[in-house]
Amino acid sequence: GAGVSQSPSNKVTEKGKDVELRCDPISGHTALYWYRQSLGQGLEFLIYFQGNSAPDKSGLPSDRFSAERTGGSVSTLTIQRTQQEDSAVYLCASSLSGAPNEKLFFGSGTQLSVL
Amino acid sequence: AQSVTQLDSQVPVFEEAPVELRCNYSSSVSVYLFWYVQYPNQGLQLLLKYLSGSTLVKGINGFEAEFNKSQTSFHLRKPSVHISDTAEYFCAVSDEAGFKTIFGAGTRLFVKA
Numbered sequence: 001g002a003g004v005s006q007s008p009s010n011k012v013t014e015k016g017k018d019v020e021l022r023c024d025p026i027s028g029h030t031a032l033y034w035y036r037q038s039l040g041q042g043l044e045f046l047i048y049f050q051g052n053s054a055p056d057k058s059g060l061p062s063d064r065f066s067a068e069r070t071g072g073s074v075s076t077l078t079i080q081r082t083q084q085e086d087s088a089v090y091l092c093a094s095s096l097s098g099a100p101n102e103k104l105f106f107g108s109g110t111q112l113s114v115l
Numbered sequence: 116a117q118s119v120t121q122l123d124s125q126v127p128v129f130e131e132a133p134v135e136l137r138c139n140y141s142s143s144v145s146v147y148l149f150w151y152v153q154y155p156n157q158g159l160q161l162l163l164k165y166l167s168g169s170t171l172v173k174g175i176n177g178f179e180a181e182f183n184k185s186q187t188s189f190h191l192r193k194p195s196v197h198i199s200d201t202a203e204y205f206c207a208v209s210d211e212a213g214f215k216t217i218f219g220a221g222t223r224l225f226v227k228a
Contacts, residue, residue: 035218042121042205042218042220043205043218043221044218045215045216045217045218048214048215050214091158091159098214099214100147100209100210100211100214100216101147101164101166101209106158106159106160109158
C-alpha cells in the first residue's frame with residue numbers, strides 16, 4: 001500500500017500476556033518511529049530506527065518493551081508481561097531519510113487494551 | 116534534549132471566531148518545528164512546519180504559525196475557524212542533535228456552532 005500500515009488495529013489481551021504489534025513503513029522510507037498515545041499524555045516517543053544505525057531506544061518505558069526492524073523495513077514492537085498501564089494507542093510513523101526536517105507519515109495505530 | 120509544552124489541553128471556541136493554540140519548546144540547538152492535526156477517527160497529518168527563513172509559516176486549511184526564537188514559541192493561529200476544524204492539534208520539535216521528533220501533549224480544539 002501507499003501508506004504506513006499497522007496491524008492489528010485492535011488488540012485485547014490479559015494482564016501478564018505478551019503482545020506483538022507490527023508496522024509496515026512506506027516503501028523506501030529508511031526511518032521508522034514508534035510512539036504511544038494515551039489520554040492526556042500526547043504522543044510519547046518510544047524508539048527510532050534510522051537505516052542500519054543502532055536504534056534510539058531512549059523512550060522505551062521499561063525493559064518489558066522491545067522493538068526490532070528486520071531488513072530495514074517491517075518493525076515489530078513487543079510488550080512482555082503486559083500491564084494495565086500499557087493500554088494505549090501505539091502509533092508507527094516513517095520518514096524518507098530520518099533527517100530532522102522531514103515530515104512524518106503516520107499509520108492508523110494499534111489500540112491495545114490490557115484487561 | 117528537546118521538549119515541547121502545549122499550554123492548553125482543551126480550547127472551546129465558537130464558529131468563525133479566531134483561535135490561537137500555544138506551543139513552547141526547548142532545545143539547545145537550531146530547531147525544526149511542526150504542527151500535526153488528528154481529526155476524529157483519523158491518523159495524524161502534517162499541518163505546517165518551520166525549517167528556516169520567514170518566521171511566519173502558512174499551512175493547510177487556513178492555519179498559520181509564527182516562530183519566535185526569543186520566546187521559544189511556535190503558536191498556531193487561524194483567523195476564523197469552522198466546525199470541521201474540531202480536532203486534536205500536536206506541536207512537535209526536532210533538531211540536529213537528537214534527530215527524533217518529540218511531540219507535545221496535544222490541544223483539543225472544539226468548534227461550536
